[in-house]
Amino acid sequence: MSKDNSPMGQDSKMPASGGLNATETAAYDALSAGPSRTLLGDAWRRLRKNKLAIVAIVWIVIMVVAAISADLWVPRFFGDPIAIETTTLSTNRLLAPSFTHPFGTDDLGRDVFSRVVYGARFSLAVGLIATAISIVIGLILGALAGYYGGLTDAFVMRGADVFFAFPYTLFAIAMIAVLGPGFINVFLAIGILGWPSIARVFRSSILSVKQQDYIQAARALGANDVRIMLHHILPNSVAPIIVYGTMSIGGAILTEAALSFLGMGIQPPTPSWGYMINASTKFLLTAPWLMLWPGFAILTTVLAFVLLGDGLRDALDVKMKD
């Protein structure tokens, strides 16, 4: 049997296709070595090389996991973030960081670590939901403007200009003033304010992709408008939106903090980073940690989303070869 096998082994080494010389085959094999490549796989491979982006992802994951699982461990080990223990208030208020209260306690005797973790829930939710609202509105309007052009384009873009004409935070405050403070209204206000930038980015992206030869080629193959839009233009123009959207999550968190700081966002006693900073201004000199911890949380979270967005920008560039 072993004698029969050897010529077989030689046979299998014969070139599969005629006319291709050995060097070419070798070069091709080297090129195609490794696992089958996909666009997302390639993007992930490039993203993994970006250390800052990885740190950002790890930090975001920690925040998300902590925020989601907070009910399971935070109250038990660090104390309730909302309830005020009136009996021990006088001994428990404004404690400096220690083992039992790693971030100290606030003026009402509540554990600051506990409040920061619970505050992450609302901040992350605002970041994600408000950005999602902006992206949905922005994508639809941007797509209409970019693809159809003409009057539609003029109408949508002038609408966006009207939004841009107002100072961002003032506009948010004005909207909350009209809608009234509260969860849903903060989501809506920040979400609605975000669409013009998304629409603009998406529109310009579509305008440049629309001119590409492969769109003309798709049309020449007999693809219809819907197919061209969804299968050919969208996948090629969505990368800037992913990048911009990731970065605007940070922006939305920042806006929410600003609103809460001004008392227009989430209402006490629900913990919110912005409001915590507001409440701590009175103790800036006597208990500075009260301000530092929520500030640190805002800073790192916003930074993490911006760095991740930055990493995604490089990773999603199809033309970049490792």
Place this chain on the structure above:
Amino acid sequence: MAQDLLVVDDLKMHFHTRDGVVKAVDGVSFTLNKGETIGVVGESGSGKSVTAMTMLRLIPMPPGKIEGGDVRFNGTSLITMSDDEIRKIRGNRIAMIFQDPMTSLNPVYRVGHQIAEPLMLHKGMSKKEAWARATELLEMVGIPHPSSRVKDYPHQFSGGMRQRVMIAMSLACDPDILIADEPTTALDVTIQAQILELMQELQKRTGSAIIMITHDLGVVADMADRILVMYAGKAVEYGTVDEVFYTPSHPYTWGLMDSLPRHDMTEKGELCPIKGQPPSLIDVPPGCSFSPRCPYAKDICKVETPLSRSIDGSHVAACHFAGDAGFTRNEMACALEVTAG
């Protein structure tokens, strides 16, 4: 006479812009029979590509507008049919290859997906069948390792390979007509020859007719059965390869040929470019649009638009004097002063 596959009859495509009406295609006629190759030659901006795109209605309208004429494919007008009907023709019965293979493939899809797309659109193939066919097509256009290359992305291919992929895409549905819009212009010379050879070979095998748009007379001399010479949106000369190359009858065609280096050229022989610039298509000169650059132009040329004159057989030229006994190419044309209009 058998029914012609494609008849282009006095086609006019004008663009209405803010600066005026651009007469990009202004009365072009030709016929294409089954399995035949026609070469469309002319300078940049002479309306070659617009003619081809108008046939498939790929020009956005507005600003484009078909001002007259007709394109009949198997006797049916492509101009008046509904959008749905023309979509069933595109990529299926008439396919197109574009000039720049580097930008004509969608960067986010595997090449197999892109070759499979027309098959799924027009032939109703399942994804699996279409991919299997895509692999066969890749092999047909001479790509090594087709079964693994089919899963690669366009950026993993070189320019020549991508043009092969484009050809595979366009031939996927076995079209009756292949429109090749300067398919070799963006490629280097050795690859150009390979691609042309491939196209000729595939034409023999599939029997599709080819409309070869090019500014390279060498390409059409080699491939085409018939030649259409275009200038400023108009067809100036039309005939078989032999007619156009051996008895060119329009001064513009003469000019094109004099601009080419020849084997029998002596050391002293200089190339003789056509003087001047092609006219703006918004403001086409009155009379014959070539007259301002034509060394043979007479008074009538600046006043009256020449009609196509039959030279012999199917050979026609749009010049007042074409075919006249005394009107021949002057070897000294270079020396003749162009009487600037």
